Amino acid sequence: MLDHPVMLEASSAVSQLATSSSPGPHVEAITAEKQRLRGIWVPVVTPFKDGSLDVTALRHLAQQLVNSGVHGLVACSTTGEFGSLSTTEKLTIIEVLLEITDTQIPVLMGLNGFGTADLIQQANMLQQYDIFGFLMAPPPFVKPSQTGLIRHFNLVADSVNKPIVLYNVPSRCGVALELDTLKALAGHPHIIGLKESSGSLHNLVQAIAHTPLNVMCGDDALLLSAMQYGASGAISAAAHINTDVFVSIYELMHTGQLAAAKKHFTPYEQLIALLFRETNPAPLKALLAHQRLVEAELRLPLSNVSVALEKELVSTFEQLAQGSSTMR
Numbered sequence: 001m002l003d004h005p006v007m008l009e010a011s012s013a014v015s016q017l018a019t020s021s022s023p024g025p026h027v028e029a030i031t032a033e034k035q036r037l038r039g040i041w042v043p044v045v046t047p048f049k050d051g052s053l054d055v056t057a058l059r060h061l062a063q064q065l066v067n068s069g070v071h072g073l074v075a076c077s078t079t080g081e082f083g084s085l086s087t088t089e090k091l092t093i094i095e096v097l098l099e100i101t102d103t104q105i106p107v108l109m110g111l112n113g114f115g116t117a118d119l120i121q122q123a124n125m126l127q128q129y130d131i132f133g134f135l136m137a138p139p140p141f142v143k144p145s146q147t148g149l150i151r152h153f154n155l156v157a158d159s160v161n162k163p164i165v166l167y168n169v170p171s172r173c174g175v176a177l178e179l180d181t182l183k184a185l186a187g188h189p190h191i192i193g194l195k196e197s198s199g200s201l202h203n204l205v206q207a208i209a210h211t212p213l214n215v216m217c218g219d220d221a222l223l224l225s226a227m228q229y230g231a232s233g234a235i236s237a238a239a240h241i242n243t244d245v246f247v248s249i250y251e252l253m254h255t256g257q258l259a260a261a262k263k264h265f266t267p268y269e270q271l272i273a274l275l276f277r278e279t280n281p282a283p284l285k286a287l288l289a290h291q292r293l294v295e296a297e298l299r300l301p302l303s304n305v306s307v308a309l310e311k312e313l314v315s316t317f318e319q320l321a322q323g324s325s326t327m328r
């Protein structure tokens with residue numbers, strides 16, 4: 001792969017950056033951006049129709065999320081089926097989300113790949129867009145050591161002039177970002193946050209207590225507990241559904257109204273469990289298709305949920321809709 005001229009360039013950038021780690025003049029701006037990493041951020045599903053990117057549905061869905069008061073959007077994350085998207089499709093998605101948010105709401109971009117040099121190259125191309133920053137997990141399948149991860153993330157962070165939000169999701173990556181690794185990475189001026197999706201409240205609390213990172217809950221079922229312990233908000237796939245309710249829950253928690261937040265959140269617990277019973281985003285797409293927001297179409301190897309789960313999702317959603325007139 002390194003024979004390609006662009007890859008050679010990126011590889012030499014890696015060697016140069018390995019010895020330097022000086023923050024640039026944009027560091028103060030990045031510190032200000034940290035204030036924006038809060039609230040309910042939605043990792044937007046990628047709508048497909050007859051095998052192609054459904055730009056009309058994406059535009060409509062994004063507009064609906066913005067109208068519902070969401071604090072940020074994430075493009076091309078796990079929920080966005082990044083692994084099945086071409087570079088051209090990723091750029092179209094970014095363009096659509098930036099057009100709809102019109103600089104009013106930050107858009108984070110999933111930065112995914114296997115090798116450091118490749119990620120640096122991708123990041124340099126993507127940062128020409130007016131995105132907020134990058135959401136970055138450890139490379140899946142590779143299982144680097146924690147030392148390797150620290151060098152990897154620092155080199156990518158050195159090469160960009162935008163914020164990076166780390167993404168701890170060992171179930172998908174095969175390796176965790178351990179606390180000492182987070183502490184080390186938090187020293188980089190561009191690394192401002194963590195999406196904690198290990199499913200462990202303990203890990204989330206440790207990251208909040210021992211690092212300066214803004215910690216976003218990445219496990220929808222833990223939203224309330226995470227915020228009780230000081231999470232800045234959530235990057236929540238479930239918040240595609242009745243987004244305004246999730247925004248209200250965040251606002252209530254943010255203002256210390258736990259009982260009221262609980263009253264809103266409890267009815268959603270069953271729906272959240274169903275949304276993750278089969279691999280996200282298949283259940284979510286089934287429910288969004290029921291709402292006629294997207295087609296129930298995924299790209300292989302992801303496939304549609306079972307008929308039984310689809311029925312359960314729809315009936316749980318309808319029950320929520322019936323109860324919502326009193327809750328909203």
Ligand SMILES: O=C(O)C1=N[C@H](C(=O)O)C[C@H](O)C1
Nearest residue numbers: 043077078079235236237280
């Ligand atoms: O794509 C995301 O961002 C999220 N992905 C998680 C997953 O699919 O494992 C779930 C979380 O709600 C957000």
